[in-house]
Amino acid sequence: MTKKKSKKELILEAGLELFFEKGFEKTTIDDIINLAECGKGTFYRYFSNKDSLLEELENVFVTTLSKEIQKNCCSTMGLKEYLTASLNTFLSVFKQHQRLGLIRFEREQRLNLEARRASFDKVLPNIHALRDYITNAIKTGVVRQVDPENVVGMVLGVAHFYLVRDFKLGKPFSPKELEDSVDIILYGVAKS
Amino acid sequence: MTKKKSKKELILEAGLELFFEKGFEKTTIDDIINLAECGKGTFYRYFSNKDSLLEELENVFVTTLSKEIQKNCCSTMGLKEYLTASLNTFLSVFKQHQRLGLIRFEREQRLNLEARRASFDKVLPNIHALRDYITNAIKTGVVRQVDPENVVGMVLGVAHFYLVRDFKLGKPFSPKELEDSVDIILYGVAKS
Amino acid sequence: MTKKKSKKELILEAGLELFFEKGFEKTTIDDIINLAECGKGTFYRYFSNKDSLLEELENVFVTTLSKEIQKNCCSTMGLKEYLTASLNTFLSVFKQHQRLGLIRFEREQRLNLEARRASFDKVLPNIHALRDYITNAIKTGVVRQVDPENVVGMVLGVAHFYLVRDFKLGKPFSPKELEDSVDIILYGVAKS
Amino acid sequence: MTKKKSKKELILEAGLELFFEKGFEKTTIDDIINLAECGKGTFYRYFSNKDSLLEELENVFVTTLSKEIQKNCCSTMGLKEYLTASLNTFLSVFKQHQRLGLIRFEREQRLNLEARRASFDKVLPNIHALRDYITNAIKTGVVRQVDPENVVGMVLGVAHFYLVRDFKLGKPFSPKELEDSVDIILYGVAKS
DNA sequence: GATGAATGAGCATTCATTCAT
DNA sequence: CATGAATGAATGCTCATTCAT
Numbered sequence: 001m002t003k004k005k006s007k008k009e010l011i012l013e014a015g016l017e018l019f020f021e022k023g024f025e026k027t028t029i030d031d032i033i034n035l036a037e038c039g040k041g042t043f044y045r046y047f048s049n050k051d052s053l054l055e056e057l058e059n060v061f062v063t064t065l066s067k068e069i070q071k072n073c074c075s076t077m078g079l080k081e082y083l084t085a086s087l088n089t090f091l092s093v094f095k096q097h098q099r100l101g102l103i104r105f106e107r108e109q110r111l112n113l114e115a116r117r118a119s120f121d122k123v124l125p126n127i128h129a130l131r132d133y134i135t136n137a138i139k140t141g142v143v144r145q146v147d148p149e150n151v152v153g154m155v156l157g158v159a160h161f162y163l164v165r166d167f168k169l170g171k172p173f174s175p176k177e178l179e180d181s182v183d184i185i186l187y188g189v190a191k192s
Numbered sequence: 193m194t195k196k197k198s199k200k201e202l203i204l205e206a207g208l209e210l211f212f213e214k215g216f217e218k219t220t221i222d223d224i225i226n227l228a229e230c231g232k233g234t235f236y237r238y239f240s241n242k243d244s245l246l247e248e249l250e251n252v253f254v255t256t257l258s259k260e261i262q263k264n265c266c267s268t269m270g271l272k273e274y275l276t277a278s279l280n281t282f283l284s285v286f287k288q289h290q291r292l293g294l295i296r297f298e299r300e301q302r303l304n305l306e307a308r309r310a311s312f313d314k315v316l317p318n319i320h321a322l323r324d325y326i327t328n329a330i331k332t333g334v335v336r337q338v339d340p341e342n343v344v345g346m347v348l349g350v351a352h353f354y355l356v357r358d359f360k361l362g363k364p365f366s367p368k369e370l371e372d373s374v375d376i377i378l379y380g381v382a383k384s
Numbered sequence: 385m386t387k388k389k390s391k392k393e394l395i396l397e398a399g400l401e402l403f404f405e406k407g408f409e410k411t412t413i414d415d416i417i418n419l420a421e422c423g424k425g426t427f428y429r430y431f432s433n434k435d436s437l438l439e440e441l442e443n444v445f446v447t448t449l450s451k452e453i454q455k456n457c458c459s460t461m462g463l464k465e466y467l468t469a470s471l472n473t474f475l476s477v478f479k480q481h482q483r484l485g486l487i488r489f490e491r492e493q494r495l496n497l498e499a500r501r502a503s504f505d506k507v508l509p510n511i512h513a514l515r516d517y518i519t520n521a522i523k524t525g526v527v528r529q530v531d532p533e534n535v536v537g538m539v540l541g542v543a544h545f546y547l548v549r550d551f552k553l554g555k556p557f558s559p560k561e562l563e564d565s566v567d568i569i570l571y572g573v574a575k576s
Numbered sequence: 577m578t579k580k581k582s583k584k585e586l587i588l589e590a591g592l593e594l595f596f597e598k599g600f601e602k603t604t605i606d607d608i609i610n611l612a613e614c615g616k617g618t619f620y621r622y623f624s625n626k627d628s629l630l631e632e633l634e635n636v637f638v639t640t641l642s643k644e645i646q647k648n649c650c651s652t653m654g655l656k657e658y659l660t661a662s663l664n665t666f667l668s669v670f671k672q673h674q675r676l677g678l679i680r681f682e683r684e685q686r687l688n689l690e691a692r693r694a695s696f697d698k699v700l701p702n703i704h705a706l707r708d709y710i711t712n713a714i715k716t717g718v719v720r721q722v723d724p725e726n727v728v729g730m731v732l733g734v735a736h737f738y739l740v741r742d743f744k745l746g747k748p749f750s751p752k753e754l755e756d757s758v759d760i761i762l763y764g765v766a767k768s
Numbered sequence: 769g770a771t772g773a774a775t776g777a778g779c780a781t782t783c784a785t786t787c788a789t
Numbered sequence: 790c791a792t793g794a795a796t797g798a799a800t801g802c803t804c805a806t807t808c809a810t
Contacts, residue, residue, distance in 0.1 A: 025217040039796035044781070079382065086773060144383045151381055152374050153357070157349020165345070178343050188342055188380035190271065191336045220804060231771040243804070409601040412783060423792040463766065528767045534756050535765055537741070541733020549729070564726050572764035573727055574655065575720045604802060615775040620802065
């Protein structure tokens with residue numbers, strides 16, 4: 001029993017597809033309604049303008065990321081386990097919603113300076129969970145005295161690198177690589 | 193003796209300023225010639241179109257990055273020294289040319305899938321230098337058996353994180369933070 | 385026992401209100417059904433299109449004017465009395481239906497040249513009554529040899545002036561002013 | 577040596593023609609540029625939008641009216657002479673610029689209540705000259721004790737009537753009619 | 769070299785109208 | 790009777806680009 005998709009859903013899907021494929025600016029309303037197979041009026045029934053379609057798409061993304069972090073990264077996990085879970089979650093959600101993640105980034109670039117900074121706040125809560133874990137791990141002596149933000153930066157940076165590499169060079173990250181990355185964060189690269 | 197700037201220079205400067213401030217798409221030729229205080233015809237004397245102005249701006253950036261890497265990161269340096277130099281160079285060039293760095297990224301998003309991938313190649317040589325160094329360091333036993341690409345990713349990721357944080361939250365990276373980051377990459381976060 | 389207004393009445397009222405407030409062209413069907421609190425289909429049940437709603441509103445106005453002229457301006461009245469009654473009736477009906485009167489005018493402007501001229505005929509009968517009275521008054525020697533049309537023009541002109549002044553400057557006409565106007569039409573402004 | 581009309585002049589002429597012929601709302605930018613034989617960009621080079629074209633057309637009208645009143649109606653004229661001159665000027669300027677006069681009126685109807693009232697001020701100065709003359713004529717005993725505004729209203733009213741009649745019924749006013757109208761204003765219609 | 773008037777393809781958005789429920 | 794989702798033709802406006810001076 002496949003429920004017939006609503007016009008709004010079709011438009012959301014078409015927007016995601018096209019913004020990703022052609023970029024936000026280069027995507028026209030005509031492109032969208034052609035792909036969604038609906039009239040132009042229908043688009044404006046559900047979205048007040050092109051920007052608001054993007055906004056709705058973005059919200060889906062941020063919400064998903066938030067949920068997954070809460071589901072996968074539990075503060076009672078061990079250090080290695082937690083780092084792996086964090087990295088995994090970031091990577092899988094971004095990968096799964098790869099388009100949205102990248103569209104988000106692009107959108108920020110389109111905004112003016114002021115607005116760009118403001119928009120950063122949406123993702124911050126997801127980062128805080130990781131920082132809090134590390135801070136606590138330092139207190140309990142599991143992690144040595146380092147700046148927690150530094151660690152957060154490293155995890156995010158690694159995630160970002162893998163995603164870009166996957167996207168640009170078509171070379172996806174392997175579980176082995178993830179494991180190795182966590183290993184490096186934990187024990188460093190220097191031969192003891 | 194202040195040399196009077198040529199019209200072309202004025203246009204390049206105006207383009208950099210405006211692409212950064214308003215984004216490439218939202219910047220009009222009129223915006224540019226108003227800021228550069230020249231006629232519309234003059235713009236088209238020096239640049240065949242808006243894209244080619246951006247391209248010229250980009251080339252300046254890539255060239256600078258390349259030169260700086262060659263100048264600062266010498267393969268005879270020690271591991272810690274080399275990692276620090278790499279990170280430093282990435283950060284300082286991006287920071288110095290922050291606008292261009294970010295405009296570059298945006299531009300890629302504007303391109304279609306195909307073109308986006310192609311454009312990645314321009315930065316690659318700069319990354320290869322770092323990878324080659326690590327590969328060699330593994331051979332000489334200074335670095336333990338890890339995937340060199342993993343290390344490259346970590347360095348780039350860290351650089352990226354600091355730049356975004358600086359840009360978005362206005363919190364610049366300190367020398368201490370750089371040192372700590374290298375320290376983590378070398379020895380990890382885990383309490384031995 | 386307040387009769388619940390029918391949907392059609394609600395739409396007519398909303399149309400009058402909005403055409404006057406925003407102008408015919410700027411009023412949308414959505415505006416109307418929102419104010420009338422009914423569905424879009426309901427509008428089209430009672431009116432075949434936006435124009436026909438205006439037409440129906442107009443008819444109410446012309447009918448009212450006609451009735452009032454017949455009621456108030458009797459051909460057996462004396463000259464002064466008749467002129468006063470005519471002026472009064474024009475002013476009160478237009479004032480009472482001020483919105484419709486003004487909407488009428490606007491609508492004519494919207495029509496093309498051809499249609500505009502045709503629409504004039506609707507009001508003509510009301511003017512004719514006055515002209516006939518004057519013509520007759522000349523015959524009976526009450527009025528001196530003047531062009532009756534000239535007199536009609538003067539009465540209409542005065543009415544028009546007061547209405548516009550009231551509408552634009554918020555300065556309504558007083559009974560004294562009406563009396564004075566009739567006095568001038570009867571005896572002129574020159575000091576005898 | 578016929579000077580070639582500038583594009584802007586062509587657009588102004590086309591606008592006047594079309595606003596009059598089809599009404600402001602029904603006239604499209606495409607209509608205008610087709611008639612003016614220029615590109616759409618050219619329209620927007622000279623006028624920021626459709627409204628501003630109308631505004632410019634209006635200004636020409638008000639300016640002309642002002643100039644003509646000053647030229648033709650001198651406060652040293654006798655009463656009959658002045659009234660005739662006033663009426664003549666109103667009628668000839670409106671007739672000459674008939675389209676603009678009527679477009680002005682229409683425009684006001686398009687505006688919302690607030691704006692409509694404000695726009696009235698533009699014509700007022702032209703009316704004041706007449707009022708001042710009458711006020712003075714009462715002081716000098718040439719005109720009997722009447723409300724000057726009443727007289728102004730009558731003159732404007734008569735002018736309005738003749739214009740509408742000309743426009744709607746294609747029956748233009750004759751010099752004889754003008755003379756008669758002034759005669760009525762001076763001496764009234766009643767048989768003494 | 770330098771200029772800016774002229775251009776028109778392209779786009780977002782509006783809104784009267786239809787029709788299935 | 791009543792509704793409102795769906796429609797798409799129509800329109801105002803933008804802006805990169807050309808070219809005559």
